[in-house]
Amino acid sequence: MKTLVVYYSLEGNTRYVAERIAGALGADTLRLVPQKAYKNKGLAKFIWGGKSAVMGERPALEPYDVDLAAYDRVVLGFPVWASNFTPPLRTFVLDNQAALQGKELCAYACQAGSGAEKALEKLRACLGISGFAAQAVFVDPKEKASPQSDAQIDAFCERLERGAAGGAW
Numbered sequence: 733m734k735t736l737v738v739y740y741s742l743e744g745n746t747r748y749v750a751e752r753i754a755g756a757l758g759a760d761t762l763r764l765v766p767q768k769a770y771k772n773k774g775l776a777k778f779i780w781g782g783k784s785a786v787m788g789e790r791p792a793l794e795p796y797d798v799d800l801a802a803y804d805r806v807v808l809g810f811p812v813w814a815s816n817f818t819p820p821l822r823t824f825v826l827d828n829q830a831a832l833q834g835k836e837l838c839a840y841a842c843q844a845g846s847g848a849e850k851a852l853e854k855l856r857a858c859l860g861i862s863g864f865a866a867q868a869v870f871v872d873p874k875e876k877a878s879p880q881s882d883a884q885i886d887a888f889c890e891r892l893e894r895g896a897a898g899g900a901w
């Protein structure tokens with residue numbers, strides 16, 4: 733199954749997972765880059781990012797070159813911001829609604845504490861689907877990397893490898 737991992741990452745945690753998935757599955761990755769970068773330091777990071785997430789903003793992205801038709805499965809990865817998924821992913825989903833139809837959709841969220849379940853629910857609503865084929869939540873998987881958290885990522889990769897046909901969701 734040809735897989736694309738689409739993700740946004742401000743501080744590298746979501747990227748860390750995307751790269752592990754890519755390595756395990758031989759998947760391609762697409763990193764979303766907003767034209768106006770979010771601040772990544774101090775209080776401003778939480779104020780601007782949090783406000784953008786709460787307002788449901790749809791920031792312009794740097795152009796990307798991807799043919800979604802070439803993929804059977806899309807894995808969406810994001811950091812949780814104010815119990816929501818990150819705005820750059822909203823832009824991607826809304827810009828590619830038609831092309832995402834009929835794909836097997838999976839998702840993972842990276843968080844520091846809580847809010848991932850709500851964020852995944854909001855992402856499902858944005859996509860207009862009732863469930864992901866597979867989903868996972870990781871706690872700062874790069875910043876707090878440990879054999880246990882890496883094993884959790886590997887377990888998610890194995891579920892993806894087995895695929896929906898394996899009936900193992």
Ligand SMILES: Cc1cc2nc3c(=O)[nH]c(=O)nc-3n(C[C@H](O)[C@H](O)[C@H](O)COP(=O)(O)O)c2cc1C
Nearest residue numbers: 741742743744745746781811812814815844845846
């Ligand atoms: C603006 C902002 C809002 C955040 N809101 C939450 C939150 O509601 N719940 C939570 O557990 N973590 C929250 N975090 C922490 C990140 O979700 C977490 O550190 C994540 O692993 C970062 O992923 P990244 O390195 O890919 O950007 C927030 C971080 C930022 C910058």
